[in-house]
Structures are given as structure tokens and as C-alpha cells.
């Protein structure tokens with residue numbers, strides 16, 4: 001699947017990205033109306049208050065159907081069978097562009113349907129060479145060419161969620177149109193770096209962001225490269241290593257066939273692989289035995305080739321000929337311009353663009369031809385969301401929390417018969433345990449979800465909450481991308497510590513066109529920051545401006561508390 005070609009050219013010594021012909025970075029001048037979904041210049045504010053009614057439509061206009069987007073009948077039927085009768089506005093905007101093979105950035109508010117927005121064109125393109133209808137016989141399904149897709153997710157739960165969504169699209173026999181599988185190792189790195197979400201899954205680019213202990217393991221095992229990246233799922237923003245990593249972003253399509261074989265991706269293998277980055281690394285490590293010498297250099301963006309291999313596109317730099325001790329070889333170090341043969345789709349619910357080192361700024365530089373699809377409420381608060389703000393003190397926190405939970409359990413948004421789901425967010429594991437204890441003490445049934453609980457128990461608690469409802473006490477590990485239908489109430493027992501976390505937390509409710517309630521408890525120390533967020537909501541301007549991108553909310557909170565009350569930040573306690 002070839003995309004609009006761009007070349008990337010890395011100087012392995014300084015890791016500075018130096019695109020020979022893409023210095024100018026035209027800010028995407030997308031401001032046309034597509035299928036009723038306004039595509040506006042990326043990074044501009046959301047729909048002004050006056051336009052709220054116009055933009056407040058989760059689904060695209062009546063006239064827009066899956067077929068009108070170019071989706072095949074077979075896939076359209078499969079979507080209708082799972083209740084997706086019409087595309088959402090984000091899907092209507094991104095599916096045609098992805099089907100056309102362009103690189104796309106889809107940055108739209110939480111709950112706007114981005115997952116199917118990339119899965120549908122992926123499945124369409126991958127199955128275009130397969131007969132996936134119910135009357136296909138087995139051998140007809142054998143893939144005619146090695147086209148694979150990879151969806152990279154920031155955590156195991158999201159991997160499993162994407163697999164569920166993809167496998168739920170079935171043909172008339174009830175079989176998934178394409179095989180989708182998740183590779184999720186036990187050790188899922190804490191994906192706090194933007195790089196995991198925009199990885200080329202080139203193992204070398206990956207190790208810029210892992211923790212020191214993983215980094216040494218990867219450095220001594222730096223042998224891998226992988227070429228199956230098409231889609232990444234769910235962005236977030238932390239740029240400490242992002243630019244370093246994207247600078248290593250290279251396309252090594254000429255090794256694609258080799259890697260398909262090495263990966264064991266035979267015809268029987270899944271068409272779409274969903275993986276957390278580190279799980280993929282472990283998977284590859286188990287099957288690969290590269291020639292160390294060329295692999296390592298290759299990974300550094302420099303490729304050793306026999307002189308006669310040089311094609312006219314290779315830029316032969318004035319490097320001294322390479323020679324090994326005792327063996328002079330007529331090899332020359334050639335900085336080859338890698339041509340990307342992949343289509344990239346970047347998907348994010350938060351993607352600041354202001355500033356060169358932001359993810360959006362870097363994507364503009366790295367992918368100057370990319371198409372940008374931006375949601376009407378990107379970084380803004382969803383008009384279907386009702387917000388409640390409760391200022392508390394150490395003495396009133398517990399009562400306020402219990403009142404908020406009890407109030408939310410009988411919200412006006414759902415009928416009395418429906419299962420009620422309330423998510424209570426805190427910032428730390430200790431706070432989650434403390435809040436769960438408080439609620440159980442008040443006879444309020446709740447389940448916990450945080451990193452100190454085993455993956456199995458987390459999955460169990462998540463299924464329990466999805467099926468039985470009740471109260472789900474969690475840290476931000478449950479804020480990103482998890483799609484739990486019909487969460488009617490989100491409570492911030494501790495106010496979010498960054499703009500990104502705030503948006504992802506509140507995005508767990510009011511999804512897919514539904515309404516929701518958010519109750520935020522805050523203390524005097526974050527009063528003015530809350531005022532800034534509320535002001536952003538009033539002006540329907542992006543929330544991210546209310547928080548300094550460089551430092552988390554917590555730093556400001558500590559600094560402000562320390563200054564005002566002369567108290568150490570250590571005294572800032574969770575509602576107990």
C-alpha cells in the first residue's frame with residue numbers, strides 16, 4: 001500500500017531530521033467542508049458557542065452513508081450488523097482520505113468514533129485483494145500479497161479493545177472479515193512518551209523512550225527493524241524523546257518481504273496486528289537472527305551497500321571507504337534516502353500543535369504532505385457534557401465525594417431502569433485505594449483499577465463494571481481510549497494533573513453522541529487553575545491553554561500551595 005511519497009534522510013550522527021526537500025512546512029490549509037464535517041485549520045479553536053448546535057452532531061449528515069464514503073457493501077453490512085448504521089462526522093471526514101492512500105492525522109475529541117475511522121479503511125484496503133464475503137471458500141481467502149497493517153496502542157486494554165472492535169465486523173457466516181490479533185506482553189511499558197504512539201515500530205527508534213533498564217537491554221539487542229506500521233492509535237503528548245525518535249523514523253520497505261518471512265507472517269497469520277510496542281519487541285526477539293553488523297548500521301540510518309548496488313537516487317556522501325581491520329573492502333558508507341512505502345495514520349484525542357517540539361509541530365515537519373482531520377471539539381469540552389465544580393477542604397472532601405457518587409447514581413441522564421456507571425478518577429494508586437475504602441465504608445459498591453492490580457484483575461473489574469455498572473475507582477490508566485459504553489458520570493476526586501489527562505478523563509462519558517455529567521472536586525490550591533479551565537469551557541476554547549504544557553498540573557499546584565500557605569506540598573493530601 002503505497003502512500004504519498006516523502007523521503008526522509010537522517011544524519012545518524014546527530015539524529016537531526018533533515019528532510020532535503022521539505023523544509024517549508026505549509027500549515028495545512030484545510031478549511032473545506034467535507035460531507036458536513038467541517039475540516040478546519042489544525043489547532044484552531046473548536047466550534048464557537050454560536051455554532052454549537054451545528055457542530056453538536058456525533059453522526060454525519062443523513063445523506064452520508066458508508067457506501068458514499070467508498071466502503072464496500074460487505075463491510076457496510078458488517079458495520080450495520082453491529083449497530084453502526086451511519087458514519088460519525090469524524091469517520092466521514094477521515095475514511096475517504098485513508099482509502100485514497102494518503103497519510104492522515106486524525107485528531108478529534110474523545111468518543112468521536114476514531115477507532116472505526118481507521119479500522120474501516122484498513123480492513124477495506126487489506127481485504128480488497130481477498131474475497132471476504134460469506135461465499136468465499138478457504139483458499140480464496142489466502143492472501144494474494146503480503147499486505148499487513150499494524151495498530152500500535154499505548155496499553156494492553158486498548159489493544160484488546162481494538163481487536164474486539166475489528167473482530168466484531170463479520171461476514172454473513174459470522175466470521176471476522178479479517179483476522180485481527182493482539183500481541184500484548186506482560187510487561188507493558190508505561191507509555192508516557194508520545195513516541196510509542198507514533199512509532200514506526202522500528203525497534204531502534206523505540207528505545208529512545210523506554211526506561212533506562214529497558215534501554216540497556218535494547219541497546220545490546222539493537223538488531224531489529226520492522227516494516228509493518230500503518231496505523232497508530234490514540235495519541236498523547238510528551239515530547240521529551242519524540243523528536244529524537246521521529247528523527248529516526250525511516251522506511252525500510254525493501255526489507256519488507258524479508259521481515260514478513262522473519263515475522264512468520266504467513267498467509268495464515270492475522271491480517272491486522274494490534275500490539276503494544278514492547279510486546280512486539282519481545283515477539284521479534286524470539287524469531288529474529290539478523291546479521292549483526294549490517295543490521296546495526298542499517299538501523300542507524302546508514303546502509304552499507306556494494307558500490308555497484310548504488311542507484312542514482314542514493315546520495316553518496318564523501319565518506320572514507322569503510323574498511324575492517326586487516327580487510328580492506330570496497331564498501332562505502334552511503335547515506336541512502338529511504339523511500340517510505342507505508343501509509344501512516346496518526347490518531348489522537350489530544351495533539352497540541354503550537355511549538356516546534358509539540359507532536360503536531362513535529363508531525364507537520366516529518367509529514368508535510370499529510371492530511372489533517374481535526375474534530376470540531378478537539379481539546380475543547382464536549383457540549384453534551386454537564387460539568388459540576390465543587391470546592392472542598394480536607395475536612396469536607398469525604399462528604400463531597402460520597403454526595404457526588406450518590407447524586408451521580410441517580411443522574412437525570414439515564415432512565416431509572418438502566419445500569420448506572422460512575423468512574424471516579426484519582427491521581428495515584430494510594431488515592432485509589434483510599435477512595436475505594438471510603439466508598440465501601442459508605443456501603444457504596446465499587447471496583448478498583450490501577451497499575452498495582454494484576455492485568456487479570458483489571459480486566460475482570462473492567463468487565464464487571466461494563467456489565468453490572470456501579471462505581472469504578474481508577475487512575476489515569478483507565479482514562480486513555482478505553483471505550484466503556486454508557487458511563488453516565490465521571491467524578492474527579494483529585495483534579496487532573498495535566499490538560500491531556502483532564503480531557504481524557506472527562507471523555508469517558510458523553511461518548512458517541514450521548515450526554516454525561518462530570519463532577520470535579522478541587523481544593524483551594526488549584527482554584528485558579530480550575531477557573532482557567534472553566535473559562536476555556538465558557539469560551540469553547542481549547543483547554544490545553546489552561547495548563548502549561550511543559551509542566552504537569554501537579555508542579556503548579558505544589559508551587560502555588562507552597563507559596564501561598566507556606567505549607568510543604570507534602571501536606572496536599574488526597575480526600576481521605
Ligand SMILES: Nc1ncnc2c1ncn2[C@@H]1O[C@H](COP(=O)(O)OP(=O)(O)OP(=O)(O)O)[C@@H](O)[C@H]1O
Pocket residue numbers: 083084085086087088091108109110111112113114115116234348349480481482483485507511512
Ligand atoms: N458510526 C457510529 N455510529 C454509532 N456509534 C459509533 C459509531 N462509530 C463509533 N461508535 C461508537 O462510539 C463509541 C466511541 O468510539 P471510539 O472508541 O472509536 O471513539 P474514539 O474517538 O476512539 O474515543 P477515544 O479518543 O476516547 O479513544 C464506541 O462505543 C463506538 O461503538
